[in-house]
Amino acid sequence: MLTAPKIPSMPFDPDQALRLAQETIDIEAAAVLGLKKRIGPAFARAVDTILAVRGRVVVMGIGKSGHIARKTAATLASTGTPAMFVHPAEASHGDLGMIKPVDLVLAISNSGEVDEVTSLLPVIKRLGAPLIAMTGNPQSTLGRHADIVLDSGVDKEACPLNLAPTASTTAQLALGDALAVALLDARGFRSEDFARSHPGGSLGRKLLTHLSDVMRTGELVPRVTTTTPFMDLMREMSRTGFGAAAVVDGGDRLKGIFTDGDLRRLIERGADLRSLSAGEVMHANPLTIRDDVLAVEAAELMDQRGITRLLVVDAEGRLCGAINSNDLMRAKVI
Structure with missing residues (x-):
């Protein structure tokens, strides 16, 4: 009978837990603040390009970046920019048909070398859909193939092993929110518009109920x-x-x-x-x-x-x- 391997454990140290928690916050805060110096002409071009799109913003990502991509797509859609999430692995098995030449692809990958994403790049190029990369490695395969690169790089992860995506996903999340905010402002998006996309919430009831x-x-x-x-x-x-x-x-x-x-x-x-x-x-x-x-x-x-x-x-x-x-x-x- 097979048994699950035992995971080594150490006595719990509350002081160590508090120290790591504070360090995590410091590292992730620094990662977000570090984005400010990289917000420049490329970001403005990305906003301008998305504004000109006649279709939807198709957001892609896998693993932890995939979770950020889903949230980014949802935030864009609720603030006036039609958007949807497409899973890169599913795209290779038929879902790529969801993407049209009038759409724009926003691909999120910290390494920029994820096979499930990079394997789609030639097809996206043939479609003629603009490609914006959000990556921590602008020189990666994804970065080189993108029309616009948004640098979401961080100095280190909050994970003590520098392995688990932590600071990098926080930076991606902040950069996605920055895009959404810049776009809603450029579109003249108002609280009434927000309420129309949230009719079931308290704000929707307040702003839509006569x-x-x-x-x-x-x-x-x-x-x-x-x-x-x-x-x-x-x-x-x-x-x-x-x-x-x-x-x-x-x-x-x-x-x-x-x-x-x-x-x-x-x-x-x-x-x-x-x-x-x-x-x-x-x-x-x-x-x-x-x-x-x-x-x-x-x-x-x-x-x-x-x-x-x-x-x-x-x-x-x-x-x-x-x-x-x-x-x-x-x-x-x-």
Whole structure:
């Protein structure tokens, strides 16, 4: 029966672990800072070339560089640059058909000599797709065949054996992010554009959800006229559970609002409630919000004014909806 070989172990030294952790951070920070002096004309040409591409940026890499390539492709795609990851080994077995002459290839390899990547270079050249290399060895096979070389070289890995890709992959990651940031700026990419590619996230909900998408409408909006008796006003408020009622004229134009707080104040004053009408107890000219704004704007207005509900009007000033903080929370806007 075969048994797994035992891995030699040493007594755990917490001080040594802390020292190595701090050294790792120092080495990787130095690797990233070292990129700054190598960001020059080649980087600018790479950005300009990608901007001119009519297709997609096809990012390639294998091993640890492959993980960085996947992340780089995802970051580019979410910031306005169409991109995808193609595994070099799979490309040799059919996936190369994903790459078209209108695309651009960004190949990431620290050594620049990985067989799975270098074997594809003649085919990429025949396709006519521009090739950008991100490598720690500009004189490598990959570097020599590339149209543009981005030098991601590091002095040493953080690994004590100087073997495991650590500082080199950190540098690749930073350089990929630098490309994405430069490209999104050049494209005039805005927060609204980012939200459109992230509709399921909190930012997407805040920037894409309009008030009209989440507000109460129709029978869910409590409303009475100025002549409505006070007791009928109370019934309307209870019916909807909104905690307030809009007071409108015959054309549904907003005249005022009556809230739970107004009711408490009337009771404290000892007013004869049964003798009053909605027009006599309402708060005139209430704060409103337009129906064509983002839902997050309603949340911000409520927060600024210290209130929990708003009446919504259209461009002509007619009552068309109502919203409260609970509605916004259910919609995950706040």
